[in-house]
Amino acid sequence: MAIFLFMAFIMEVNSACPSYSSSEHESKTQQESGNDKSRVSGDSARIEELMLEIQQMKMKELMLNDRIAETENKSRKSDSIRRAAQIHMVDSLRRVTKGVDVIVDSDTLFTLYASLGGRSARDRAERIVEAIERVGKRPLLNRDSVRMLQTDTYIDIMHGDKVLMSVTDMDAIWASRKLDDLASEYLSILEVEIDKLHNEYGLMQNIKRAGLFVFALLVIWLIFRMVNHLFSRLRRRIIKISHKKVKGLIIRHYDILNARRTSQVLIFLSNVLRYLILFLVLVFTIPILFSIFPQTEGLAEEIFDYVWNPIKMVIREVVYYIPNLFIIIVICVATRYLIKGFHYLALEIEHEKLRISGFYPEWARPTFNILRFLLYAFMIAMIYPYLPGAHSGVFQGISVFVGLIVSLGSSGVISNFISGFVITYMRPFKEGDFIKVKDTTGNVIEKTPFVTRLRTIKNEVVTIPNSFIMSSDTVNYSASARKYGLIIHTVMTMCYDVPWRKVHQLLIDAALATPGVVDHPHPFVLETEMNDNYMSYQINAYIKDADRMPDILSDMLQNIQDYFIAAGIDLVATHFYDSRMATRNANKNPELEG
Numbered sequence: 293m294a295i296f297l298f299m300a301f302i303m304e305v306n307s308a309c310p311s312y313s314s315s316e317h318e319s320k321t322q323q324e325s326g327n328d329k330s331r332v333s334g335d336s337a338r339i340e341e342l343m344l345e346i347q348q349m350k351m352k353e354l355m356l357n358d359r360i361a362e363t364e365n366k367s368r369k370s371d372s373i374r375r376a377a378q379i380h381m382v383d384s385l386r387r388v389t390k391g392v393d394v395i396v397d398s399d400t401l402f403t404l405y406a407s408l409g410g411r412s413a414r415d416r417a418e419r420i421v422e423a424i425e426r427v428g429k430r431p432l433l434n435r436d437s438v439r440m441l442q443t444d445t446y447i448d449i450m451h452g453d454k455v456l457m458s459v460t461d462m463d464a465i466w467a468s469r470k471l472d473d474l475a476s477e478y479l480s481i482l483e484v485e486i487d488k489l490h491n492e493y494g495l496m497q498n499i500k501r502a503g504l505f506v507f508a509l510l511v512i513w514l515i516f517r518m519v520n521h522l523f524s525r526l527r528r529r530i531i532k533i534s535h536k537k538v539k540g541l542i543i544r545h546y547d548i549l550n551a552r553r554t555s556q557v558l559i560f561l562s563n564v565l566r567y568l569i570l571f572l573v574l575v576f577t578i579p580i581l582f583s584i585f586p587q588t589e590g591l592a593e594e595i596f597d598y599v600w601n602p603i604k605m606v607i608r609e610v611v612y613y614i615p616n617l618f619i620i621i622v623i624c625v626a627t628r629y630l631i632k633g634f635h636y637l638a639l640e641i642e643h644e645k646l647r648i649s650g651f652y653p654e655w656a657r658p659t660f661n662i663l664r665f666l667l668y669a670f671m672i673a674m675i676y677p678y679l680p681g682a683h684s685g686v687f688q689g690i691s692v693f694v695g696l697i698v699s700l701g702s703s704g705v706i707s708n709f710i711s712g713f714v715i716t717y718m719r720p721f722k723e724g725d726f727i728k729v730k731d732t733t734g735n736v737i738e739k740t741p742f743v744t745r746l747r748t749i750k751n752e753v754v755t756i757p758n759s760f761i762m763s764s765d766t767v768n769y770s771a772s773a774r775k776y777g778l779i780i781h782t783v784m785t786m787c788y789d790v791p792w793r794k795v796h797q798l799l800i801d802a803a804l805a806t807p808g809v810v811d812h813p814h815p816f817v818l819e820t821e822m823n824d825n826y827m828s829y830q831i832n833a834y835i836k837d838a839d840r841m842p843d844i845l846s847d848m849l850q851n852i853q854d855y856f857i858a859a860g861i862d863l864v865a866t867h868f869y870d871s872r873m874a875t876r877n878a879n880k881n882p883e884l885e886g
């Protein structure tokens with residue numbers, strides 16, 4: 293600044309002193325000699341003024357420099373305060389902020405914490421990884437082309453004209469390092485990683501991997517050929533031995549496995565073992581094949597995980613499920629022995645060894661079936677929370693779906709089931725009774741909760757749904773025969789010329805002579821209809837064996853014919869008898885005919 297002021301002073305002096313030619317100077321010398329003293333005094337005053345101005349300007353320069361230094365000091369203090377605040381903020385965030393690792397091919401290079409230009413640390417890490425892989429995985433690479441480019445606020449690490457990453461002051465604060473030192477460290481790390489990627493993805497390395505891949509394929513093919521050859525020999529050996537030495541498996545005279553079946557089973561098991569071995573070979577060799585090339589190494593791990601993770605999950609779930617399995621076993625065992633206890637009581641009541649007032653022996657088995665059903669239902673309800681996947685939405689949805697299907701499609705089944713138990717406790721009949729349901733008559737041979745089966749006198753087995761029995765009239769002949777005596781009856785007609793007392797006696801005698809008809813209560817005859825030419829007689833006889841009712845009735849009809857024929861009473865039908873009697877009378881009295 294002083295130099296500039298001195299030059300300005302010289303210029304001003306020169307401008308104050310005009311230049312003249314030499315002739316004019318000589319002519320005017322004398323004129324100006326008188327004014328020399330005044331000029332000297334004037335120049336001295338001017339110089340003094342200029343020197344004063346120079347001093348004032350120096351003072352201003354010094355003051356300006358002081359202000360600049362003060363401003364710089366304030367700026368430095370402000371920067372130091374701001375940096376201290378940033379460091380304090382970073383230290384407070386260190387406890388709760390988790391950095392993002394920059395990972396290339398499973399190698400962690402460094403960790404980023406700060407964002408840059410609106411990009412989060414995660415976005416920065418992803419872009420850095422992409423840039424490194426894009427540069428390092430190229431077959432041809434200039435390894436010395438990684439460099440640093442420094443700006444005012446950050447440092448760029450470059451490869452050619454591409455930016456690999458930027459290192460900022462905030463990165464340096466998070467790393468507790470200087471910006472230059474941190475950038476140099478990152479530069480060396482990136483150079484090493486790029487060289488490593490080049491070595492892994494280079495052209496010669498890929499050629500070596502291709503050769504190794506072909507060799508591995510050849511080894512796998514040889515293993516397959518060897519396994520198939522060994523199991524082929526094993527199959528021939530099994531067939532050869534099975535025809536000579538293998539004996540069949542016989543349990544209680546039942547030939548479960550003969551020699552041929554045994555050989556088939558052994559061959560099947562050998563095939564299963566062969567496929568299992570081949571599958572294991574594939575499981576362990578395919579990941580090895582894919583791991584030869586770095587591009588497919590991640591795929592190899594995924595394929596191995598596809599196989600191993602389900603196996604590991606099953607093993608882990610089985611181990612974790614063991615306590616629940618013990619609980620289920622305890623519940624099942626307790627329920628089983630409780631059912632056995634009820635079964636024992638039911639048998640005792642059914643065989644009338646144990647008598648309970650108001651509880652009939654025939655109720656024992658159906659009551660036991662109801663209790664067994666309820667106990668099993670209770671057991672399932674207790675086991676359900678301990679089943680695998682019981683709390684999953686899929687399992688619950690399937691349970692609801694199955695329950696809906698059962699409820700919609702089993703209305704008739706449930707109706708028969710309930711009707712079966714109602715019939716059991718109503719006791720309209722029991723097994724062995726001779727009953728009539730609608731138009732079907734026969735003996736009860738089976739009662740189930742859903743249907744009842746009858747065997748008719750023609751040996752036809754008729755299955756009747758229990759709901760049909762509940763809605764129809766049921767006649768139990770056996771119950772009446774056991775308690776009161778079953779009445780069998782038949783109706784015959786007789787003309788008035790036969791005395792009715794004789795007809796009564798003949799019918800009663802014929803009934804008493806029939807095997808199966810009891811004499812107490814005594815048979816009786818009812819006159820059911822009086823027509824113009826004949827009378828209808830109904831003979832009623834008591835029997836105790838309802839199962840033989842058709843046979844007894846047939847025998848009684850035979851006896852009636854025998855007794856009436858022996859008594860000389862014609863058993864011709866009444867309308868034939870009327871026409872015959874009219875003809876006979878006309879022959880005796882021709883006048884009546886005229």
